[in-house]
Amino acid sequence: MRTFETVLAQIEQRIAADGLTVGDRLPGERQLAEQLGVSRSSVREALRVLETLGVVSSQVGRGPDAGAVLISRPDGTLADLLRLNLGLTTMSAREVLDTRLMIERWSAARVTSAPAAMTEALAAMDTAASPEEFVTHDVAFHVALTDAAGNRLLSAVLRALRDALVSNAVEAVRRLGHTGDLQADHRRIHAAIEAGDAAEAVEAVTAHLARAYPGLSLTQNVF
Amino acid sequence: MRTFETVLAQIEQRIAADGLTVGDRLPGERQLAEQLGVSRSSVREALRVLETLGVVSSQVGRGPDAGAVLISRPDGTLADLLRLNLGLTTMSAREVLDTRLMIERWSAARVTSAPAAMTEALAAMDTAASPEEFVTHDVAFHVALTDAAGNRLLSAVLRALRDALVSNAVEAVRRLGHTGDLQADHRRIHAAIEAGDAAEAVEAVTAHLARAYPGLSLTQNVF
DNA sequence: GAAAGGTGTATGGTCTGACCATATTTGGTC
DNA sequence: GACCAAATATGGTCAGACCATACACCTTTC
Secondary structure, eight states, X not given: OOHHHHHHHHHHHHHHHTTOOTTOBOOOHXXXXXXXXXXXXXXXXXXXXXXXXXXXXXXXXXXXXXEEEEOOOHXXXXXXXXXXXXXXXXXXXXXXXHHHHXXXXXXXXXXXXXXXXXXXXXXXXXXXXXXHHHHHHHHHHHHHHHHHTTOHHHHHHHHHTHHHHHHHHHHHHHHHSOSHHHHHHHHHHHHHHHHTOHHHHHHHHHHHHHHHOGGGTTTTTOO | OXXXXXXXHHHHHHHHHTTOOTTOBOOOHHHXXXXXXXXXXXXXXXXXXXXXXXXXXXXXXXXXXXXXXXXXXXXXXXXXXXXXXXXXXXXXXXXXXXXXXXXXXHHHXXXXXXXXXXXXXXXXXXXXXXXXXXXXXXXXXXXXXXXXXXXXXXXXXXXHTHHHHHHHHHHHHHHHSOSHHHHHHHHHHHHHHHTTXXXXXXXXXXXXXXXXXXXXXXXXXXX
């Protein structure tokens, strides 16, 4: 086992043993190296891994906020993971969009009151001057819906897909040639959620995505 | 921006520009450092990030297989991500199990023929001598089902949940006190898939998970 | 005594150069 | 041709140095 991997294991074990949680600080790189009997390089490689996994954040300087602080931000990692692996393999747009459909249907069924971010995104889309601006708020609308469902794991997955969603959505808007139908869908979704009608909300989300991505329509009603 | 981050960006850009794919090799650490005008340490930190993301694998020695080779293995990263972030935050078992239920219902609806791995796991459970052995094959059964649905993104998510699933399942078996009902559920799922009855398969998966995890039963039929 | 400013210092970030372990390549020997 | 030993390229690790940053502390000033 490589040195930095043992360092990784020991840091992880230490986090569990000491009951460290978000906001707590790890010892400095030099101190950690001395404690574990390894070089600072190996400690740094281990910290780089933890940083990549969204578990620590390193701050330079001095004071209470400096050093390696425990965080919990899996979003960025998931996004990197997807972007890099999508580029390397032949993961299809279909797989991404199916996942999106599944998460959003699930969310629509559970959210009983539209969050502020959703209502704001809806209004912002009305005044969007370009497809890009419209899509920005469009994606924010859907992310807000999913966040409101309260499952952080699924929220993180959808947020990781964000970049892919944006490019897909821009394509869809250009293909449709206008945003009126999409915005009407959004209002229907919003209204169904505010009314607490889960079945209608699910149906509205499904219809919306079917309109934007016709290729999905084959399997959407199997549930 | 830190040096290793620019290295990261340049490597990623290079992968895209040169059309590198799985199996191709990156230049050696020393050569990369010289080309980019940075130290080997910075290159190594960047490679460590890529390795964490499941994009490269480093082999020591000499020859065609040595050096940093492009791969695409997001599973391990996702598992690390979940394990570490589950430990740090209060992500609940409910969130994990809801996600599992969603993915398995989706999969059950799409798989029209039971894969060999699923049939084998079913048989293996019959002869399992301990709860741990039973659960090993149990999880393999469910993972095989999801793999067969053909969405690698969802497969990767479920595989990342594997460790959490195992401990949950062991708990469930102990609570039930026997495995007969669970195995009967498995046969029902298997039969429904072999019969091509999607609705029955979804219902069977739902009933199975509801039996194993009673706390889930509230929202399972909202779809 | 309080405010302002300068200095000290602990932190991560980077670089250099060296050595080690490993695995292939190369070339010599029988 | 087969076998074995040396050379070599690779990642892995270490030690030590220096830099930039940002807070801590002390001195000066009013």
